[in-house]
Amino acid sequence: DGGITQSPKYLFRKEGQNVTLSCEQNLNHDAMYWYRQDPGQGLRLIYYSQIVNDFQKGDIAEGYSVSREKKESFPLTVTSAQKNPTAFYLCATSPGGEADTQYFGPGTRLTVL
Amino acid sequence: GQNIDQPTEMTATEGAIVQINCTYQTSGFNGLFWYQQHAGEAPTFLSYNVLDGLEEKGRFSSFLSRSKGYSYLLLKELQMKDSASYLCAVLNSNYQLIWGAGTKLIIKP
Numbered sequence: 001d002g003g004i005t006q007s008p009k010y011l012f013r014k015e016g017q018n019v020t021l022s023c024e025q026n027l028n029h030d031a032m033y034w035y036r037q038d039p040g041q042g043l044r045l046i047y048y049s050q051i052v053n054d055f056q057k058g059d060i061a062e063g064y065s066v067s068r069e070k071k072e073s074f075p076l077t078v079t080s081a082q083k084n085p086t087a088f089y090l091c092a093t094s095p096g097g098e099a100d101t102q103y104f105g106p107g108t109r110l111t112v113l
Numbered sequence: 114g115q116n117i118d119q120p121t122e123m124t125a126t127e128g129a130i131v132q133i134n135c136t137y138q139t140s141g142f143n144g145l146f147w148y149q150q151h152a153g154e155a156p157t158f159l160s161y162n163v164l165d166g167l168e169e170k171g172r173f174s175s176f177l178s179r180s181k182g183y184s185y186l187l188l189k190e191l192q193m194k195d196s197a198s199y200l201c202a203v204l205n206s207n208y209q210l211i212w213g214a215g216t217k218l219i220i221k222p
Binding site for chain 1: 161
């Protein structure tokens with residue numbers, strides 16, 4: 001069953017705690033992306049990776065970190081340095097070409113209390 | 114700056130036709146995407162336009178005019194399940210996707 005999985009669907013954390021969001025894909029796509037979605041705003045790119053062991057900052061990388069040790073996995077850590085972490089986080093993948101369509105996982109809704 | 118403009122919300126009647134507009138100002142252009150997003154779910158790909166004109170795909174069509182910086186998504190024979198947000202996104206000259214805030218479409222019986 002091919003696809004993109006994100007877990008968990010809902011996540012609650014206390015302020016000041018780091019939290020890691022999972023993104024796994026079995027589509028054999030080279031590129032992976034992390035977006036944040038807030039009400040009334042467009043998707044904002046946090047980090048992206050076009051190849052294993054390499055990743056680049058997006059528009060709002062501050063307070064976040066990622067790793068790409070395997071092609072299938074691109075976890076996102078939301079650190080305590082992120083001032084407003086409560087949001088809907090979406091992972092996406094694309095085959096790898098610059099103009100390729102991006103396909104999205106089901107998302108994780110993070111609430112920091 | 115770069116921006117994508119879409120209406121915040123639209124209402125239409127089941128069985129009717131609705132057109133959702135998107136205007137853009139970006140640094141270069143390498144294509145325009147439309148996605149559908151139901152509340153609390155992931156965006157799903159609807160269409161991609163890179164050349165001027167109309168692309169038809171079943172009940173959904175997407176139009177592009179690069180000279181006007183304008184696109185629209187046309188939904189025909191509306192069904193209740195079409196109630197969702199519709200996101201417009203433009204690929205700029207650096208192959209970065211610039212996203213609009215989305216248009217929430219409400220379908221009434």
